[in-house]
Amino acid sequence: MKIGFHTDAFNSAYFSFEKCLDWAKKNDVHYIECGLIDGVSWIHGLGYQPHVALYEDPLLLKQKMDSFGLRFSQVDAAYPLSGKDGPLRGVPYVMKSIQWANLIGCHCVDTTDGMHKPEGLTDDEAMEMMKGSYGQIIEVAEAHRITVNIEPHGYFTTRPEMMARMLDFCDSRYLRMNMDTGNTFIAGEDPTAFLKRFIDKVSHVHIKDVSESLAAAVRGGQTGIAVSHCALGDGVNAKNIRRCLEILRDHGYTGVLSMECEGQAGPMIEKSLRWMKDTLADLNIPIEK
Secondary structure, rough: OOEEHHHHOOOOOOOHHHHHHHHHHEEEEEEOEEEEEOOOOOHHHHOOOOEOOOOOOOHHHHHHHHHHHEEEEEEEOOOOOOOOHHHHHHHHHHHHHHHHHHHHHHEEEEEOOOOOOOOOOOOOHHHHHHHHHHHHHHHHHHHHOOOOEEEEOOOOOOOOHHHHHHHHHHOOOOOOEEHHHHHHHHHOOHHHHHHHHHHHHHEEEOOOOHHHHHHHOOOOOOOOOOOOOOOEEEEEOHHHHHHHHHHHHHHHHEEEEOOOOOOOOOOHHHHHHHHHHHHHHHHOOOOOO
């Protein structure tokens, strides 16, 4: 398996994307995931946000990343597709992200739904709307040979029966799932059971622990975590993560394990990286660079 990280780890440190590349090179990590920005923002323009704008030339950025020995495992285009503005704002955003990802040589684009029940829509209405949205998205994904992942992160996607329906929206090998160990746990699900149910659809994995205090306060009442303020191995989800790694190993998964946690400008995510390496070694899972 391959180890990567999401640049969300450095949101609070106000890193630029290039500074994330520096961190990855220093720590011998070769896979990176970031959010995509459709437009401009002052904080990104000033170099205080660790994500990438779609106006940035993907081929020039690829050259820079190659010089750091880095490549994208996935780009994050997770604008909620379940609300009324999903078709208006989310669908064009995801489509542009697919085209951009193809040019930079990234094979996965992440998508999801909203945290809450969509206002003014029944569950069936929202699901039917998302089915139409994913139909348009997958048409573009198939043309570019880019995998569109659905991440459990919201009202629909953290419910296994709804995730199953969503993964059947399109009969396409380009519609798959991004497993998230932290979001499934905080939503009140068993991450290992969730993973087992959808193991054949998994093409990318977020590894996220959960602190004991957060679990006690909101587990079962929230559907996702923006950024986990808990190093991998330090939380109440560590045993589930280890078991998920075993399940992935036994199924032959060789993709990226993308760490998602607060970085504290380095120390916390470096602690997570050590735990990941030690755990993979203990489970006899080779690390591919």
